[in-house]
Amino acid sequence: MSEWIVRQKIRIPFHYTTGRALTRFLTGLAECRLWATRCGECARVYVPPRSFCGRCWREITEWRELPAEGELMSYTVRPADPPLILGLIRLDGADTALVHRLGEVKLEELERVVRVRAVWREDRTGSILDIAYFAPAR
Numbered sequence: 058m059s060e061w062i063v064r065q066k067i068r069i070p071f072h073y074t075t076g077r078a079l080t081r082f083l084t085g086l087a088e089c090r091l092w093a094t095r096c097g098e099c100a101r102v103y104v105p106p107r108s109f110c111g112r113c114w115r116e117i118t119e120w121r122e123l124p125a126e127g128e129l130m131s132y133t134v135r136p137a138d139p140p141l142i143l144g145l146i147r148l149d150g151a152d153t154a155l156v157h158r159l160g161e162v163k164l165e166e167l168e169r170v171v172r173v174r175a176v177w178r179e180d181r182t183g184s185i186l187d188i189a190y191f192a193p194a195r
């Protein structure tokens with residue numbers, strides 16, 4: 058007797074809590090503020106913030122606000138019309154990087170972009186998309 062294989066997709070809606078660190082990060086975004094945490098042991102600055110340092114196995118309780126500007130470390134482009142450009146951004150004072158959209162830049166200019174700044178949405182809701190995109194800092 059042969060096996061029967063039934064292929065199907067199962068939809069599983071769920072909610073999860075963002076926890077202490079991401080809650081403060083998201084509420085900060087609604088106020089155009091970027092919150093990070095700093096490990097008291099290794100001094101690593103996390104953004105998005107973490108409440109636990111995976112390097113030191115230690116709780117993080119120190120907060121600091123970072124400027125909405127930093128270094129574009131890398132990028133990738135998804136061909137579309139218009140192209141979707143995603144950047145790997147390390148905010149000034151952070152040791153980790155964020156991935157976010159890049160805007161106000163042409164593909165042929167990307168190689169020369171070093172510094173970027175956040176461009177905030179008018180209607181912020183406490184979401185990573187409260188930052189519309191990062192634009193070249195001029």
Ligand SMILES: [Zn+2]
Pocket residue numbers: 096097098099100101110111112113114115
């Ligand atoms: Zn640490």
